[in-house]
Amino acid sequence: MRYRSRVVDEDLRQRLSSTGAVVIEGPKACGKTATARNIAASEVLLDIDENARQAVAIDPRLVLEGATPRLIDEWQIEPSIWNHIRRSVDERDQPGQFILTGSAVPADDITRHTGAGRLTRLRLRPMTLFELERSTGALSLADLLNSSRPACPDPGLTIQELVELIAAGGWPGHLRLTLKQALRANRDYLEEIRRVDISRVDGVRRDPDKVGRLLRSLARNTGTYASATGMAEDVGGITVQTVLEYLASLERLMIIEDQPAWAPHLRSRSRLRSMPRRQFVDPSLAVAALRTSPEGLLKDINLLGFLFESLVVRDLRVYAQAMDAEILQYRDSTGLEVDAIMYCADGRWAAFEIKLGTGMVEQGAASLLKFADRVDTDKCGSPSLLAVITGAGYGYFRDDGVAVIPITALKP
Template sequence: MMIAPDLYPRHAVDLVGQALADTRVVVINGARQVGKSTLAQLVANSSTNVRTYFLDDAAVRAAAEADPTGFVRHDGLLLIDEVQRVPELLLGIKLEVDRDPRPGRFLLTGSARLLGLRDLPDALPGRTETIELWPLSQGEIHGTPDSFVDTVFGQGPDTHVPESTLRRPDYVARALQGGYPEAVRRADARRRGRFFNSYLSDLITRDVRQVSEITHATDLRRLIGALAACMAGMAVPERLSRDLGLAASTVRRHLDALELIYVVRRIPAWSNNLTTRAVATPKLIMIDSGLAGHLTGMSLKRAAHPTAPVGPLLENFVIGELARQLTWAEEPIQLFHYRDRDGNEVDAVLERASGEIVGIEVKASETVRADDFRGLHQLARKAGDQFLAGYVMYAGAQPLPFGDRMRALPIETIWTI
């Protein structure tokens, strides 16, 4: 499998540059080790009069804590990496941009969503634009277009799709590799496993503590393992509480923290009734399928067994690829899932601002049946004229029509068209 030699979040470079041209403060948020610093430096290198601070450096951090206001005073672009390490800087930044409202003053990176930090003194409302950075997409790893979301809303079910050369083992291998640049570089599964172990330890000992009060690290580790085991399933804190013997309030608090530091993402339920949306149970995915696979002990050998739980892994993988594309789509698109009282489900529902939707079901098999479209047909009846198309993404080779607005497509279509 060929890997692009220069791994960086190419889709986000233009987004950050455009944001700096319009906005006083640009924040790059994302998980640890996804390339935030690399992205920020790529953008900064194309600018003039840039000053850069890395708050992982103890001496730099001490200077920032001693004089937050003086630390952020600079006439050009100021890049501050891991700004959540010294939240007091945000007050100084607020004073600076209020005094001088020129765009492109500050470029900040952080491993947690700034609005969720416990000690955040000011969220800079109306002064910032946030770019969310996920682990690398398949298109970024392999140099392919990554335009499925834009294409299906622009062209609908008549989009031309070529046959695929990938099969189920290929998709499992890609899902287990994940998208953290360091994991992608490690072709050997054992070395990649060591990276994931180290990554998990850093999350628990450092990142989570920045956003939440953690008293028992072992409980948090058990919860992360349980979340990986139910990836692409419903996020029900009460069930996790019973299974793990933890208080439901503890589970909820830890879930919130894990979402803030980009370990998990809760996908809300879709309904054409906004009140129903607000109270329905969300679906949970792991931000990185490689970490999820590692936590569940999945391997290529194990995945070859007929009873191996490959379906949730590939569903998590596909939904993650769709979520990545939403960050650079040409128009605002929201991601949901669908489930009704009769048990009809659709793994992913994409909705544009006008209300039109596209449904996507994920199948781990190399064949597809008419019954695989059951949930999509129910969604189409529920949405009426707002339903543009329904797709079953499967591990086979051929794009196939399955009736009005329904198509079966190879999974790799997501990053190749």
């Protein structure tokens, strides 16, 4: 298969031009190795090369020799190599020496000798609709934040096609699969997580049955503010402490990525809520955990709405990262919520409501305007963009200043 360009490609090149090593982190099967190989000059694959693992045990420097940038794939399998890479970067004193990839965050003691100034971390997530070539790219998020007014025709993706994209997910390996095969692969992926990976990541045995029940609870609560206590009750036969431990392990495997709360200065006396929103790194994992299908999703519009939000948050996270920004969410004591807040390092911010159907645009716009009126713009600045992101329809700019953006027309 040809390499599909990723949004992080340019970021990776820039980081290699200024830093000794780049650590690409992300869940299994999101395309880390292919992305690194696209720019690497040599490689060693620790997950499949037994000779390389033996060499690390004898002298880790042996596997570091090679044309640069040199890819060290799944480096956390031999974590002792971390300090040798760090020292090698110091000795060579040149940028672009190594690309490390890993599908699990190692224990803190492994990287206690930090790579500050030597290594930089780059997050890779499953592919966006634009990377999957299912978005026309008619609207640029960067341009919209710079006051561009959206105007584009309906991209033409049907609701059935959109639901299939949610169920299949943004996994590069699925590009060659049928939908049925992709659904099976996602279920197998979670099966491996619950039976093997979640125990291996900590070195602590986890009960596969309880992990499976927790994954289903997470799936049912995708896009909500479910607490560990609530999930313990939902799962049954499991303590709150065990839920917290399992969640921490799933975070280290990077298959869940909760959406933090934004805490702006407000004009009103509303109290902010700090609970994160529960999210899988890709909505297809929620579909797999529930063992449902596109047909099943079309019969449960409420669940489908939450999973569509999850898909949009996935894409926004990728696009925001390219702009040195993060994706947050907002909720206050009056019940006012905003699905996604994009907060940039330079202080600019944008707010998004996510609505699967175009019939909900009016409601979304009203919520955004109400929210914007509560934010103390003297301290936070005025929003660079207020937008309702939809599953279909035209892209346009409303008279009240709210943009309407079909997700199938969006690019970074």
